[in-house]
Amino acid sequence: MTKTLKHELKADILLDKGIELLWSKGYNATSVNDIVKIAGVPKGSFYFYFESKEDFVVKAIEKYFDDHFTPAKEILLNKSVSPKQRLLNFHEFRYNILKNEMDCKMGCLACNLGNEMAEHSEAIRKSILNKEQFVLALITEVIQEAQDLGEINNLMAAADIAAFIEDAGKGSMTTMKEMNNAYPIDNFMNMIRNVLLK
C-alpha cells in the first residue's frame, strides 16, 4: 500500500466515523477527541489530515452528499420511468431511509448542521448550500420535464415547486425528530402525491 493511499484511507475512516457522530450529535457536541477515538486514529494525526475541525466538517458534508445522494440520484434520473413517477420513487426512497433505517431520530446531516451552524460558519453554510442547490437543480429539471409532458400542472414554476418540496421535507424531518414518529413524513408524502405533484 502506497503512502498516499494509506493517507487517504485514514482520512476516509475519520470522515466516515465523524459523519456518524456529527449526524447524531451536531457540531458542538462532537469533539475531535470523539472522532479520533471512534476512528482508532491517533489524536495528533487529526491535524495532519485536516486543517481544523471546521475544515473537517466541510469535507464531511461533501462526503455525506457523495455517499448518500448518489443512490437516490440514480432513481431520479432513471429515464426508463416517467418523470412524475421518478419524482415519487425518489421521495419514497429517501423518506423510507429516514423511517426504517434511522428510526425517525436523526434527520439529515446537512439540515442538522445547517440549522446549527449556518449563522456561525460561512464555510459550513456555503458547502451545504452548494450541495443542496445541486440537488435542487436536478429535481427542478425533472419537474420541468413532467410539466412539459402534462404529467403535473403548470401553475407554478418548476424551481419554486422543487424548492418548496425540499423545504417541506426538511421541516417534516425536524418534526419527525421532535415527535419520534413517522407521521410528519407520511403526511409529507401524501401532500406531495395528492396536492403538489398533481
Add this chain to the structure above:
Amino acid sequence: MTKTLKHELKADILLDKGIELLWSKGYNATSVNDIVKIAGVPKGSFYFYFESKEDFVVKAIEKYFDDHFTPAKEILLNKSVSPKQRLLNFHEFRYNILKNEMDCKMGCLACNLGNEMAEHSEAIRKSILNKEQFVLALITEVIQEAQDLGEINNLMAAADIAAFIEDAGKGSMTTMKEMNNAYPIDNFMNMIRNVLLK
C-alpha cells in the same frame, strides 16, 4: 420589592438573556457562563434558580412560546376576520418577523433546539412538542372553520393541512438560514396562499 418578586425578576432576566443566546447559538454552544455574564447575575445563583442547564432550557422554551406566540395568537383568533383571512394574516405576521426583525438568520428557537437536542434530551424534546402541538391545535381549528364555511377545500383533513403547513414553514426557515435570504419564506407564503389554502 419583596423577596419573591426579586427572585422571579432575576430568573426572568436570566431566561430573557439566555433565550437570545440559545436562539442564535444553540444548546451546546451556549454556556452557563455566557448566560450569567450577559445577564449580570452571579454564577452561583444560576443553580439556585434552576436545577441544571437542561432545566433552564426547558423553562426558556416555555417562556419563548409565551412571549412570542401570544401576539400571533391574537391575530389567529380575531373573530372579526374570516377564518381563511385570519390564517393568512397569521402567517404573514410570523414570517415578516423572521424576515425583517431577524434578517433571515435565526429561525425559530424551538425548531433550532428541536433539531439539535430532540435525540439527546427527552425533557427538551417533550417541552417543544407540547408547545408546538398546542399551537397546531389552534391552527387546525381555524382551518376546520374555514373548511366548514367553504373558504378552503375539503380534500384533506384540517389537522393534516395544519401539520403540513407548519412543517413546510419550519423547513423554509432552515433553508432561509442556509441561503441568508428570504426566498424560501416568500415561496412558502405563495404556496400556502395559492395551493394549500385554496
Add this chain to the structure above:
DNA sequence: TATTAATAATTGACCAGTCATCTATTTATT
C-alpha cells in the same frame, strides 16, 4: 419593642474533566 436565634437566599471561588489546537519527537521513505 429590642434583641437574639433560626432559616433562607445569595454568592464567588473552585472542582474534575474536556475542549481545539500545537509542538517536539519518532518513524518511514527517499
Add this chain to the structure above:
DNA sequence: AATAAATAGATGACTGGTCAATTATTAATA
C-alpha cells in the same frame, strides 16, 4: 543522511456543576 509523514503528549482556556461562607430575612423570646 536528508526529508517527509505521522504521532504522542502537552497547552491554556473553558465546561457544567458544587459548596462553604456570607448576607438578608423571618420567628421567637424577653
